Amino acid sequence: MFLINCPYCGERDQQEFKAGGEAHIDRPKQPTELSDDEWAEYLFMRKNIKGVQFERWNHAHGCRKWFNMVRDTSNDEIKAIYKMGEKPPAQ
């Protein structure tokens, strides 16, 4: 059970949060310009890394804010947490 440092609320139990998949996948601005393959790449393809992974999380049972997390999936160490729109910290 992680202890997650919500950038708006502080440290809270993992139970209050919802994981939202890979981070930094921007929705294409002009979807109609994309080929089926390009659209499928955005829609379906997600990384599943053993190691450092960038993820979206939502403080669903708290402030309801989305934020980003850098997590090492091999040992669940949370390496960084930063707000939406902010640049990921240098690794």
Next chain:
Amino acid sequence: MTKNLRLKSSEYIDETNRISFKFNGKTYHGFKGDTLASALLANNVHLVGRSFKYHRPRGIMTSGSEEPNAIVQINPGTNRTEPNVRATEVEIYEGLEATSQNCWPSVEFDIGGINNFLSPFFPAGFYYKTFMWPASFWEKYEFFIRHSAGLGKSPTSSDPDIYDHRNIHCDVLVVGAGISGILAAKNAAKNNFKTLLVDEKNELGGSTVYENNEFNKIDNKTPSEWLKKEIEELKNIKNLEIKTRTSVAAYHQYNYLLAKENLTDHLEAKDKTNKIRQRLLKIRAKKVILATGALERPLIFNNNDRPGIMLSSAVKKYSEFYGVACGFKNVFFTNNDSAYESALSLYNKGINVEAIVDIRDQSESKIVKKIEEAGIKIYWSHTIVDTAGYKRLNSVSIMKLSNDSTSVTGSKISISCDCLGVAGGWTPAVHLYTQSGSKLKFDQEKQIFLPNQNTSEQISVGSCDGDFKIDEIIKNLNQKLKDSLNIKETDLDKIKVEIDQENSKRNIWLLPSDKPLGKTKSFVDYQNDATAKDIKLALREGFRSIEHVKRYTTTGMGTDQGKLGNMHALGIIADTAGVKMGELGTTTFRPPYTPLTFGTIVGRNVGKFFDIFRRTPMNDWHVENKAEFENVGQWKRAWYYPIDGETMHQAVQRESKAARESAGILDASTLGKIDIQGSDASEFLNRVYTNAWSKLAIGKCRYGLMLNEDGMVYDDGVTTRLGENHYLMTTTTGGAANVLGKLEDYLQTEWPELDVYLTSVTDHYATASLCGPNSKKILKKIIPDLDLSDENFPHMSFKETNIGSIQCRIMRISFTGEHSYEINVQASYGKDLWKKCIDAGQEFNITPYGTETMHLLRAEKGFIIVGQDTDGTMTPIDLQMDWIVSKKKYDFIGKRSLYRSDTMREDRKQLVGLLTDDPNIVLEEGAQIVSELNQSPVEMLGHVTSSYFSPNLNKSIALAVVRGGKEMMGKKLFVPMENKNINVTVANPVFYDEKNERLNA
């Protein structure tokens, strides 16, 4: 022959408080302070159970939670009965009853014991090999297994006890209150860390508290005397909370630990009532200090499982702590000095120690000299090759070990005894440490696994970190505390320790016998009856990974997770495979460390607290009017309102007819409601719905369909424009929370530039949906001032008005196809609104209807229910709802996906209507649809999604998804059922009032 083996002089046993209890129906006596195990041993009862596979007689082996054999059923036949309890952990109380498990008809004469003689037929992997094939025989196998293998009985009536959960946050959690844990907790608390100290036992002090070995001194006192003084001082320390009878079951990441605090199990029945029995502590600790100690290992030799064979450390604890001798004639078998401490304890109390069998060739320590001087015979370089005594040990046979210790030589000596204490060295209890994700390393010199790589804020101290001698323990603990807690001085700086000289140890994982291995039974896992022979067989059959050997032989898979035998299993595998111990890895220890009751896990979440439920403000009225309810998400919704013993079908037919013929009323309060405000609200709706929203006039309503980015229908509902920058969105009842979550996601992460604010107002409003040709007249009675003409208040429009002094919002929208109004008031006025409508509707025979009638009425109109007629694979095109998908809008969620080659396929499953050729046959929802009957295998074209008997059309109607269904209008298809094939025809899904004339009726 029953003789009392109670020794005098134990301060932990209150001999003034005599307690009677029953074991296997017979009454015994013990004293306050006894465990069930110590009380039985005092009565010279060793035989307490039968083993799992061979039903061999088994006795008490240990004095703690690692006990593999003495597993009993507590208070059988009562609603407080509990199976699989370790007799070594049960504190006795007046009236306690316990029985053996896994034996029939009795522990003394057990029919399953015949398995012992058939054991050549029960090799490792027996279950895998025998019961897997043929599959059709499984039922017979299961019957056999269930009847011969008893692992206790679960209670049949509900649990009378209360369980609780508690969150605890602390700076330092110390697990284990032996000498290391006590000193760690004391120094942490003294340095202003908020500290919690927990121990599974009811007394603090671990094994040091009865350590009276005269050769070890702390500040010139025996370890026992010294530690008792330390324990006394704990009482006066602030910042320190101590919880005994509290076992840590799980150690998760981020220092989150679960512990079970036992509050009433040691009390008499009359004192248990109305108290919390067990409490699950959910502990979040900034730092964890593991002081979990070490477990003594047995030795693996032929017939090492007879009642009377115990761990040497247990013999010592029973003697020193409980004041009980475990036998009249005791022998010890050892590979290190610790058996000598147990022997000395018995010797000092005048109990007969026949001999010590030591596989080493010598030891120089003072305690060994003392035993020699006492005239106790020590057999150096000897091993036990066999034991005798079926239900109780009566002798051991020993022989000299060969020089390479793989065989035995010389002549066999038999020693008569009724108790054998076995000392095979100490294994650090690293279970919790590894649960936390931290990694072990194998220490070749000490031949044990030790903590190596910490992943959390944690330290391991004392014997769980491989420090077994008091001087090492105190020195290393001192340094670790200073480093970890960042403190400069501790009490430990000044402690003076004198100890006996260093022990020599010798590890032989599997001791040889004069018989070949195939003829021996050397148990590695007592609870699961796995022997050394089984492990070797698994290796011969090609298993290599320790995890595979474990599963194949079931070693370490009992309720004790093989706490005693895991190291031997690894050692035997390493020796046989010719590899080093460290290279094999170790098996994974999983939570819980000791079993938890379901009650503790569930806590207060039982009965009506099992899952939360939501009720509408009108709920009381539905209950008073005998509605049946159905669960929709967490909501309890009125399903139908039977009158005079009507069946569901009869009630629904009546309600459906009334709603179309005169007036019906539905409690629609559960619909999700989201208040949307902000200058970009219209643009936002444009992006989330498939249709266009910018031109919706204020005061108008529009139906919207929401897709996922993959183009599949996600939710639907009517949204009303309340003002220039203000909308009220409704969602499906079940989808409300997810829709809000999804919209927030897009707003926060994809379109942060939009000025839009979302608020869930589902619970803020109560909604009564008034429908039918007389609904207008009824509303007129309630709000006479409101102009209800089609010009002023047309279909798909909205009015904000008052009912008396109560503000209300009325939408003229319809989910039934009838002229309808949805009246919303502040939730607290909901019941009042409902009653007003019912009263006003009396003269029109207003009929309350539930969700079932609502479903029927909308199906007559071909309106979909998201989640019933769709399943996450339906696009709006598949639903024949092309009209709602804007071609002009540049983008909306899911738009691009509607043009993927797969979503544009002609032969996707599409929503159609189905009519049965026989109008009285109602199809089953979920039934498959085919076009051919004589084909094998037959192609499934789709399935029925909604099906009802329509009282208004007087025939059966259904909605279905059918491959290429759009092009099949009028086509004959079949619905094959178990006993018949039903002929159906594909039809327009709008069965009733195709021209929507009734909306304005």
